Amino acid sequence: xxxxxxxxxxxxxxxxxxxxxxxxxxxxxxxxxxxxxxxxxxxxxxxxxxxxxxxxxxxxxxxxxxxxxxxxxxxxxxxxxxxxxxxxxxxxxxxxxxxxxxxxxxxxxxxxxxxxxxxxxxxxxxxxxxxxxxxxxxxxxxxxxxxxxxxxxxxxxxxxxxxxxxxxxxxxxxxxxxxxxxxxxxxxxxxxxxxxxxxxxxxxxxxxxxxxxxxxxxxxxxxxxxxxxxxxxx
Amino acid sequence: xxxxxxxxxxxxxxxxxxxxxxxxxxxxxxxxxxxxxxxxxxxxxxxxxxxxxxxxxxxxxxxxxxxxxxxxxxxxxxxxxxxxxxxxxxxxxxxxxxxxxxxxxxxxxxxxxxxxxxxxxxxxxxxxxxxxxxxxxxxxxxxxxxxxxxxxxxxxxxxxxxxxxxxxxxxxxxxxxxxxxxxxxxxxxxxxxxxxxxxxxxxxxxxxxxxxxxxxxxxxxxxxxxxxxxxxxxxxxxxxxxxxxxxxxxxxxxxxxxxxxxxxxxxxxxxxxxxxxxxxxxxxxxxxxxxxxxxxxxxxxxxxxxxxxxx
Numbered sequence: 001x002x003x004x005x006x007x008x009x010x011x012x013x014x015x016x017x018x019x020x021x022x023x024x025x026x027x028x029x030x031x032x033x034x035x036x037x038x039x040x041x042x043x044x045x046x047x048x049x050x051x052x053x054x055x056x057x058x059x060x061x062x063x064x065x066x067x068x069x070x071x072x073x074x075x076x077x078x079x080x081x082x083x084x085x086x087x088x089x090x091x092x093x094x095x096x097x098x099x100x101x102x103x104x105x106x107x108x109x110x111x112x113x114x115x116x117x118x119x120x121x122x123x124x125x126x127x128x129x130x131x132x133x134x135x136x137x138x139x140x141x142x143x144x145x146x147x148x149x150x151x152x153x154x155x156x157x158x159x160x161x162x163x164x165x166x167x168x169x170x171x172x173x174x175x176x177x178x179x180x181x182x183x184x185x186x187x188x189x190x191x192x193x194x195x196x197x198x199x200x201x202x203x204x205x206x207x208x209x210x211x212x213x214x215x216x217x218x219x220x221x222x223x224x225x226x227x228x229x230x231x232x233x234x
Numbered sequence: 235x236x237x238x239x240x241x242x243x244x245x246x247x248x249x250x251x252x253x254x255x256x257x258x259x260x261x262x263x264x265x266x267x268x269x270x271x272x273x274x275x276x277x278x279x280x281x282x283x284x285x286x287x288x289x290x291x292x293x294x295x296x297x298x299x300x301x302x303x304x305x306x307x308x309x310x311x312x313x314x315x316x317x318x319x320x321x322x323x324x325x326x327x328x329x330x331x332x333x334x335x336x337x338x339x340x341x342x343x344x345x346x347x348x349x350x351x352x353x354x355x356x357x358x359x360x361x362x363x364x365x366x367x368x369x370x371x372x373x374x375x376x377x378x379x380x381x382x383x384x385x386x387x388x389x390x391x392x393x394x395x396x397x398x399x400x401x402x403x404x405x406x407x408x409x410x411x412x413x414x415x416x417x418x419x420x421x422x423x424x425x426x427x428x429x430x431x432x433x434x435x436x437x438x439x440x441x442x443x444x445x446x447x448x449x450x451x452x453x454x455x456x457x458x459x460x461x462x463x464x465x466x467x468x469x470x471x472x473x474x475x476x477x478x479x480x481x482x483x484x485x486x487x488x489x490x491x492x493x494x495x496x497x498x499x500x501x502x503x504x505x506x507x508x509x510x511x512x513x514x515x516x517x518x519x520x521x522x523x524x525x526x527x528x529x530x531x532x533x534x535x536x537x538x539x540x541x542x543x544x545x
Contacts, residue, residue, distance in 0.1 A: 082379070084284050086332070087335065
């Protein structure tokens with residue numbers, strides 16, 4: 001456990017030592033800020049639904065960019081050999097890295113809380129959906145981080161890791177929209193697999209155990225697959 | 235201390251390490267020798283739990299690599315080839331991270347890092363980022379990394395590769411110092427290095443052990459033949475050859491070079507007797523002009539070449 005925390009601390013610190021963190025956070029804030037506020041005043045409603053509905057798409061390419069280096073860079077520079085010969089288990093490594101990426105996504109969301117305060121000055125903001133939205137965003141961030149981590153573990157090339165991670169995230173976000181031509185019953189099934197559907201439920205302010213379970217299972221399946229890939233490597 | 239039994243590793247169809255067995259005793263400096271691609275690094279990687287053996291077992295103390303990998307990792311300090319450290323980190327932060335993972339007591343960490351900085355000579359680069367370091371300094375930081383928790387076993391994969399001659403001597407001295415108390419396993423393809431630092435040597439070729447033993451033991455086993463190198467001012471090699479073959483211990487006279495009236499040749503001699511006086515006698519009786527005359531004992535190098543050459 002202590003070693004999971006040690007790796008977590010090292011990885012999280014690593015983000016902020018290099019310029020990656022600042023660039024990614026800036027791009028995230030500019031994109032969400034621009035897309036959200038460009039239509040916000042047209043609707044004239046004091047709510048953050050527009051902001052949260054952007055997140056699945058924006059996360060789909062921002063998070064793989066955050067996670068792409070986690071394993072790929074280690075494989076490429078060979079530092080993975082040093083890491084693995086320290087007294088740590090592969091579980092320590094995977095959990096530490098996953099927690100670092102998920103925490104980084106959460107930190108990235110912190111400045112957007114000011115949007116909520118700003119809107120609450122403009123009108124009567126219902127805080128329920130906002131809190132629900134943030135819980136959903138953290139869960140979505142965690143699930144996509146797990147996907148990105150998995151993508152990073154299968155290759156030593158960061159670009160391949162990024163593109164694979166992005167494809168998987170987009171697939172989960174858009175699966176119900178891509179398959180619009182299927183009959184209703186089949187579509188419902190695929191909708192249930194999609195991350196967007198569950199995220200929308202939570203961001204309405206309704207925290208349903210099915211949606212929580214969905215995000216937790218995505219994390220679990222992806223982290224477990226990562227573990228299998230890592231085991232296979234040695 | 236360490237017992238390796240029938241260790242085998244396949245990468246796909248290629249067999250990198252083939253049924254290797256040997257033991258390493260406590261407080262011993264063991265050298266793993268072999269040409270490139272012989273399986274030295276693979277063996278070390280299995281010993282440090284980075285790779286899983288395809289078959290066979292490694293026991294460190296009472297721990298088996300299959301069930302107690304974590305315990306073994308705690309006992310071993312490992313410096314991989316070319317020290318692949320995290321490039322973005324500052325040396326101090328890196329060592330601090332290693333100290334945390336190695337579970338050093340918080341109050342001792344700074345003192346230990348300072349001590350290691352002294353031993354490895356990295357005090358002046360403590361606050362540099364690792365990617366700014368030269369190869370030699372990286373290697374030293376890697377050594378500090380390996381020695382962080384004062385491990386009982388040190389595994390060093392080509393610790394002196396890429397260093398300048400001064401640094402090589404320094405690192406060798408460090409290894410010798412450590413080797414007095416700890417068990418050290420190092421791989422190298424520099425034979426003089428192995429001769430200078432190791433108590434015992436294991437020579438690997440194509441994944442198999444071809445020779446193992448103490449350095450002088452290996453030399454003794456390889457036989458008592460020796461070679462004499464001679465240079466004469468003379469024009470006719472046949473003449474020299476015929477005269478020298480009369481000395482009973484001389485088996486063969488091999489021409490090396492014949493230029494500008496100078497003839498270089500080797501005399502292959504057998505037996506334990508030193509035949510230099512007899513050979514000099516022949517040279518003096520013929521009034522040849524002697525330019526060079528010395529005995530080449532069999533070095534580790536000749537043994538190594540014989541054992542590992544392509545057949």
